[in-house]
Structures are given as structure tokens and as C-alpha cells.
Amino acid sequence: MIENSMPGPQDFPGVMCRTIQLVGINIPRTTLQKVAELFHTLLWEFKDYGIQIYFLLNDQGNVDSTTEWSGQVDSVVTMDASTFHKAAFGKANFGAAMVMGKLRVQGISPLKLGKFTTLLKPFLDSYRQACGELHDTTR
Numbered sequence: 001m002i003e004n005s006m007p008g009p010q011d012f013p014g015v016m017c018r019t020i021q022l023v024g025i026n027i028p029r030t031t032l033q034k035v036a037e038l039f040h041t042l043l044w045e046f047k048d049y050g051i052q053i054y055f056l057l058n059d060q061g062n063v064d065s066t067t068e069w070s071g072q073v074d075s076v077v078t079m080d081a082s083t084f085h086k087a088a089f090g091k092a093n094f095g096a097a098m099v100m101g102k103l104r105v106q107g108i109s110p111l112k113l114g115k116f117t118t119l120l121k122p123f124l125d126s127y128r129q130a131c132g133e134l135h136d137t138t139r
Contacts, residue, residue, distance in 0.1 A: 006081070006082065007085075007131065007134055009049040009081075011134060012046065012049055012081055013051055013053060013067055015127070015131060016051075016053040016127075016130075017066075017067075018133065018134075019123065019130045020053070020055050020063055021063070021065070022129055022130060023055075023063055023126045024063030024064075027119070027122045029061040031118060032062075033061040034115055034118070035057060035116065035119050036058065036059050036061060037115065038074070038108055038112055039057065039074035039107065039108070040058060040074055041056055041057075041069065041071060041072060041075075042054070042073075042075045042077065043055075043069075043076045043077070044077050045077070046079065046080060046084065047080055048080040048081055048082055049081045051067075053065060054066050054067070054068075054069040054073070056069075075106060075107035075116075076104075076107055077103070077106075078104040078106075079097065080102065083097050085127075087124060088127045088128055094120065
């Protein structure tokens with residue numbers, strides 16, 4: 001299925017920004033407000049592509065993204081884009097990736113990771129939707 005095709009380095013930032021936009025649409029505001037207790041700025045670093053995407057979240061649960069940010073970064077998630085893509089399509093597991101050193105999370109206490117993980121499934125769902133939109137030739 002073409003939606004499973006991994007976006008290349010040129011398309012990936014747009015797909016991730018769309019993913020974050022969809023998160024703001026699809027995740028209940030109250031859930032996003034709880035996640036905002038953990039961070040306001042989360043940096044996603046994708047080392048294999050040399051890409052950084054900033055997930056911005058305010059106390060009201062409003063979401064935005066950018067590829068450039070000069071403000072404070074509360075948390076950093078580092079992995080390869082291929083690991084993220086495989087996890088989104090069920091070909092990899094974030095827990096296993098963490099154990100194998102393919103995924104690092106900084107700035108979120110292990111005791112508070114539960115709040116962060118509530119965001120992961122909807123985030124991956126939104127990524128799959130954004131990939132589908134990228135490959136939708138009828139638009």
C-alpha cells in the first residue's frame with residue numbers, strides 16, 4: 001500500500017507538521033491540556049534525515065509546529081525517521097526501540113511518561129493520516 005511508503009527527507013517535515021496539526025484537531029483539548037503539564041515545546045529529532053520538528057503546546061491545549069525555534073525546549077525525542085515510520089505502521093515498537101537505544105526521550109521524568117504515552121497512539125494515527133494525504137493523488 002502506497003500510504004505505507006516512507007516520506008523522503010524533503011516531504012518528511014511537511015508530513016510531520018501536518019501530523020501535529022491533526023493532533024490538534026483529533027485529540028480532545030482536555031487531553032492536550034494534561035500533556036501541556038509535561039511540556040510546552042517538544043523537539044522531535046530525526047537523525048537519519050537531519051530534521052528537527054518542534055511540537056508547540058500551550059496551557060489551553062492549542063497545538064502548533066515549526067522547523068525553527070529559538071525558545072526554550074522542555075523535552076526532546078530523538079530517533080530515526082525510519083523508526084518512527086515503522087512504529088506508526090506496526091513494524092516496530094517504541095518500547096523495544098528505547099531498550100535498543102534507537103529512541104531517546106529527554107526532559108520527561110519516567111514517573112510522568114504515562115501522560116506522554118497517552119499522546120503517542122493518536123500521534124501515530126495522525127501520522128498515518130498525514131502519510132495517506134501525501135500519497136493521495138486525487139487531491
